[in-house]
Amino acid sequence: MTSWPMLRPAPLVTALWAAAALLSAAPAMATDFPISQSQRETAQKVAQAGVPLSELAPDAPDSYTVKKGDTLWAISTLFLKSPWRWPELWGMNQDQIRNPHLIYPGQQLVLVKVDGRARLELAQSITGPNGTVKLSPRARAESLDDGGIPAIPMHLIEPFLNEAIVLDEDSLASAPRVAAAQEGRVLLSRGDLAYVRGTLPTQGDYRAFRTAKPLRDPLTKEVLGYEAAYVGSLEFLRPGTPADGKTLEVPATFQVKQIRQEVNAGDRLAPVPPRTFNRYVPHAPGKAIDGRVIAVYGEGLNAGQNQIVSINKGTQDGMEQGHVLALWRTGQEVRDTSSGTGRADAIRLPDEKNGKLFVFQTFRRVSYALILSAQQPVGPGDRLSQP
Structure with missing residues (x-):
């Protein structure tokens, strides 16, 4: 009789916890990553709980193999309607969210659905007795820049940081x-x-x-x-x-x-300031945001995906590195000639969502953000809100 491989997904949280423990024992490799209060609160509430099935993307795959060039944002986009909620999908707790970037090309991610909720887990295969293949967690302690996938495309913003x-x-x-x-x-x-x-x-x-x-x-x-x-x-x-x-x-x-x-x-x-190696954790602001785009960085009048803009909110307004914001296109003023009376009334169309921003550099009253997506060109005065 043929012995078929047995698949048992190993919780990512276990691997992350073990890796974090190893890192804390290796001073040369350990680094404290900044955690916002909102991240702490989210992590405490949803640790190991996952997300409701209603939050999954309609075509979320049952499994995914990580590829070189992937980001946590891109992977979370495959599974979630709201990618900034990825810490909940991974079921991270307060300690694990300190260093969530221990995912590497070639690893397999498995979507597990239990009791109306979903979690993403990391599968690692080992060979057991009689050649049976099982999946179990594996901890790895690595240097910070070791090929683990980042949260967002770092090559787009690293030259900008200094x-x-x-x-x-x-x-x-x-x-x-x-x-x-x-x-x-x-x-x-x-x-x-x-x-x-x-x-x-x-x-x-x-x-x-x-x-x-x-x-x-x-x-x-x-x-x-x-x-x-x-x-x-x-x-x-x-x-x-x-x-x-x-x-x-x-x-x-x-x-x-x-x-x-x-x-x-x-x-x-x-x-030149000391070089810092930032690990960004995408997350929504903890309070309502009503901001505006100040300008496109450089000489451009309008910007699109993967370009950088300045916004009129900074640390004094609660802006944090990693905040995800919704972009809105201001509704146009048009003339309504549909009444049949010959009159042309002036009306303004409602604002429409245009894309998303990712805040990566904050100052006291101003921040810089990367345009993650945009359906129409982004320009000065465009509105920002919670995603």
């Missing part, structure tokens, strides 16, 4: 500035030397910014912050010497390392 800067005041006006270049050059490219005047708080790498522009609230026109246009990065080579009454000032020497656009005299410098 480039975007919003200041409460135009403090760049007093920052160190590029005063001159070799041989009287006006524009500096990679490898060129730049001579910088001003107080340098540290040595090392600096970012160069062009004059900061105000970010205004689309409704009130109030200045919410100053966005500085990223130019490139420069490396400190040697200090300068101040004027002493007998000799002229000698500026500090820098070398241009990378450029987004050519460095000009007058560009301002700010130290």
